[in-house]
Amino acid sequence: MEWGCTKCGVGIPQDREFCDKCEEKHFRKIGGFLFLPLIGLVVTAASYLFVMADTFNVMTENYSHLSANAKIFFISSLAIYIGEFLFAATVLSFFLKKKKFLPKLFIFFMISVVAIMSLNVYMLYILIPGVKIGHHELAPIFRNVISALIWIPYFITSVRVKRTFIR
């Protein structure tokens, strides 16, 4: 039996569901540019997981040598990462369900990421004396500000956004 594209029936290898043409159409239908913030959300959620594990390791390995302020910094950073990870996962699930309130939630999420990253760097500056705030700390905030400046107007004005999130 010949294996065909589930949409148009054109012959394709067995491990595929659609032919190239239909696959392209299929993806375009799901979201055009909306795939970018969706991927961004997955990457953000994953990066919070990594940074969570990293912070936890550094904290537990050095716990006895840490000053009280350093402990406060590490523990509140962990709480922030866990909170933002859960927030990202929630936004992701509503994104996939195409909920009507998603655009507002997404905008709020982007603002919260920038606000919380800034707060985290500020805490680092206040609680860990002698620490240098530089490129390594500020670049991620800058990147998130840029992406908020791109996606917030998109989520407010885009017709595709209005047509996608309707449930």
Ligand SMILES: [Zn+2]
């Ligand atoms: Zn096809």
